[in-house]
Amino acid sequence: MALLEIKNLHARVGDKEILKGLSLTIEPGTVHAIMGPNGSGKSTLSNVIAGHPAYEVTAGEICFKGKNLLDMRTDERANEGVFLGFQYPVEIPGVSYAAFLKQALISKKKYFGEKPLDPVQFIKRLKVRAQALGISDDMLKRPVNVGFSGGEKKRLETLQMGFLEPDFCILDEMDSGLDIDALRVVGQGVSIMREPHRSFLLITHYQRLLDYIVPDVIHIMVDGRIVDTGDKSLALKLEEKGYADYK
Amino acid sequence: MRITNKTLMPAESVHEDVVDASGSYVIEVPEGARYEGVFLLKGETLKIAVHLTGKNAGCVLKIAYLSSTDLKNDIVCDVYHDAPETYSSQIVKGVLAENGTVDYHGVIHIPFNSQKCEGSQNHHAVLLSDEAKVTCVPELEIYADDVKCAHGSAIGALDEMQLFYLQSRGIDLKEAQKMLIHGFLSDLLPGSFEPQIADWMVKHA
Numbered sequence: 110m111a112l113l114e115i116k117n118l119h120a121r122v123g124d125k126e127i128l129k130g131l132s133l134t135i136e137p138g139t140v141h142a143i144m145g146p147n148g149s150g151k152s153t154l155s156n157v158i159a160g161h162p163a164y165e166v167t168a169g170e171i172c173f174k175g176k177n178l179l180d181m182r183t184d185e186r187a188n189e190g191v192f193l194g195f196q197y198p199v200e201i202p203g204v205s206y207a208a209f210l211k212q213a214l215i216s217k218k219k220y221f222g223e224k225p226l227d228p229v230q231f232i233k234r235l236k237v238r239a240q241a242l243g244i245s246d247d248m249l250k251r252p253v254n255v256g257f258s259g260g261e262k263k264r265l266e267t268l269q270m271g272f273l274e275p276d277f278c279i280l281d282e283m284d285s286g287l288d289i290d291a292l293r294v295v296g297q298g299v300s301i302m303r304e305p306h307r308s309f310l311l312i313t314h315y316q317r318l319l320d321y322i323v324p325d326v327i328h329i330m331v332d333g334r335i336v337d338t339g340d341k342s343l344a345l346k347l348e349e350k351g352y353a354d355y356k
Numbered sequence: 357m358r359i360t361n362k363t364l365m366p367a368e369s370v371h372e373d374v375v376d377a378s379g380s381y382v383i384e385v386p387e388g389a390r391y392e393g394v395f396l397l398k399g400e401t402l403k404i405a406v407h408l409t410g411k412n413a414g415c416v417l418k419i420a421y422l423s424s425t426d427l428k429n430d431i432v433c434d435v436y437h438d439a440p441e442t443y444s445s446q447i448v449k450g451v452l453a454e455n456g457t458v459d460y461h462g463v464i465h466i467p468f469n470s471q472k473c474e475g476s477q478n479h480h481a482v483l484l485s486d487e488a489k490v491t492c493v494p495e496l497e498i499y500a501d502d503v504k505c506a507h508g509s510a511i512g513a514l515d516e517m518q519l520f521y522l523q524s525r526g527i528d529l530k531e532a533q534k535m536l537i538h539g540f541l542s543d544l545l546p547g548s549f550e551p552q553i554a555d556w557m558v559k560h561a
C-alpha cells in the first residue's frame with residue numbers, strides 16, 4: 110500500500126484555484142522531490158496535506174496509510190505521522206521552544222494512549238538531539254522562532270522532525286537561508302532519518318539539497334499540476350535549462 | 357471595595373503583584389521614586405490614580421484581565437504627571453471568552469508646566485468569542501508642549517497561523533489556544549499568577 114496517495118486534487122483560497130488536478134503517489138521508504146517555479150502551488154500543496162484552514166479542497170482525495178486524510182483535523186494528521194517543515198516557520202512569542210516540543214510529545218503520547226512523558230528523559234533526549242544539529246541549550250529556552258536567523262529556524266524545524274518521528278515528512282524549502290555548513294548539518298539530519306517505513310517530500314528550488322538527500326523521484330510542478338516526473342537527472346536538467354520547456 | 361493609599365519615599369522603588377485586584381488605589385510617587393504594579397482582574401473594577409510629584413518619578417502599570425460569561429472588567433487609570441521629567445507606562449492585556457466585556461479608560465494628564473514627560477498606554481485584547489465586547493478609551497490630557505506620548509490598542513482573535521503551526525505538531529486546538537494565551541500574558545504576569553490563569557482557562561478557554 111502506498112503511504113500517501115493524492116488523486117486529482119483541486120484546492121483554492123477564496124475564489125482563486127491554486128491546485129488544479131494534482132495526483133501523486135508516494136511509497137513507503139522513498140524520497141520524492143518537487144521542484145517548480147515560484148507561485149506554482151508547492152507550499153499550497155504542503156498546507157493542504159497538513160490541513161491549513163485557509164485552503165479549501167474542492168475536488169479529489171488524499172489517502173494516508175489507507176485513511177482519508179481530508180477527514181482528519183490538523184493535529185490528528187500530525188499524530189498519524191504527517192510532518193510539515195515550514196517554508197516560513199511561525200513565531201510564537203511567550204512560548205519557549207522546549208515547552209512547545211514537550212507539549213507536542215505529550216499530545217502524541219495522549220493520542221496513542223501511551224503513558225505520559227518522563228520529563229527528565231525528555232530534557233536529556235532534547236539536548237543530545239539539539240547538539241547534533243548545532244542548537245544550543247539557550248536557543249531552546251527562547252520563544253518559538255522569535256528572533257532566530259533563517260538558518261536557525263530551519264535547524265529547529267529539523268529538530269522537531271527528529272523528535273516527533275513522523276512517517277511522512279514534507280520539507281518545504283528546508284534549504285533556503287542555509288549557509289553551506291548548515292545545509293550539510295540539516296541534510297545529514299534528514300538523511301539519518303531515512304527508514305524503510307518513512308518517506309520524504311522535499312520541496313526545493315536547487316539541486317544542492319538533493320546532493321545530501323538523494324531523491325528516488327523528482328516531480329515538476331507548474332500551475333497547480335505535476336507536469337513531469339523522472340529520476341534525479343531531472344534536477345540536473347532543470348538546473349541547466351530552467352522551466353522554459355514546461356511553459 | 358478595597359481602598360489603598362500609598363505614598364512612596366523619595367527615590368524608593370516599589371514593586372507589587374496584586375491578584376483579584378478589585379479596588380481603588382491612589383499612589384503618590386515623589387522625586388526619583390518608581391512604582392511598578394502588576395494587577396490581575398477577573399470580572400472586577402479597578403481604579404488607579406498615580407500622582408508623579410517630583411522629577412524622575414515614574415510608574416509602570418501592568419494590568420491583565422480575564423473576562424467570561426457575564427463578567428465585566430472595569431479599568432480606570434489616571435496618571436498625573438504633576439512634575440516635569442516624569443515618566444509613566446500603562447500596559448493592559450486581556451483575554452475575553454463568551455460574552456465577557458471590558459471597559460478600559462486610561463488617561464494621561466500632563467499639565468502646562470510639566471515639560472519633558474513621557475507617557476504611554478498600550479492595550480491588547482484577545483477575543484475568543486464573537487460575543488465578547490471591548491471598549492477602550494485612551495485619553496491624553498496634555499497641556500505641555502515638550503512631551504512624548506504614545507498610545508495604541510489592538511483587538512483581535514488568536515493568530516490563525518500560530519494555531520495552525522501548533523496543531524501541525526499534533527497539539528489539539530484547545531491546548532494550542534491555551535499555549536497562545538499563556539504566551540500572550542507571560543510577558544506581563546510573573547509565574548506567581550500562574551494558578552489563577554490556569555484555573556480560569558480550565559473553565560473558559
Ligand SMILES: Nc1ncnc2c1ncn2[C@@H]1O[C@H](COP(=O)(O)OP(=O)(O)OP(=O)(O)O)[C@@H](O)[C@H]1O
Pocket residue numbers: 122127145146147148149150151152153154163196
Ligand atoms: N493564503 C493565501 N491567500 C492568497 N493567495 C495565496 C495563499 N496561499 C497561496 N496563495 C497564492 O497561490 C499561489 C501559489 O502559492 P504557493 O505559496 O503555494 O507557491 P509556491 O510554489 O510555494 O511558491 P514559492 O516557490 O515562491 O514558495 C500564489 O499565487 C500565491 O500568491
Ligand SMILES: [Mg+2]
Pocket residue numbers: 151152153196281
Ligand atoms: Mg513555497
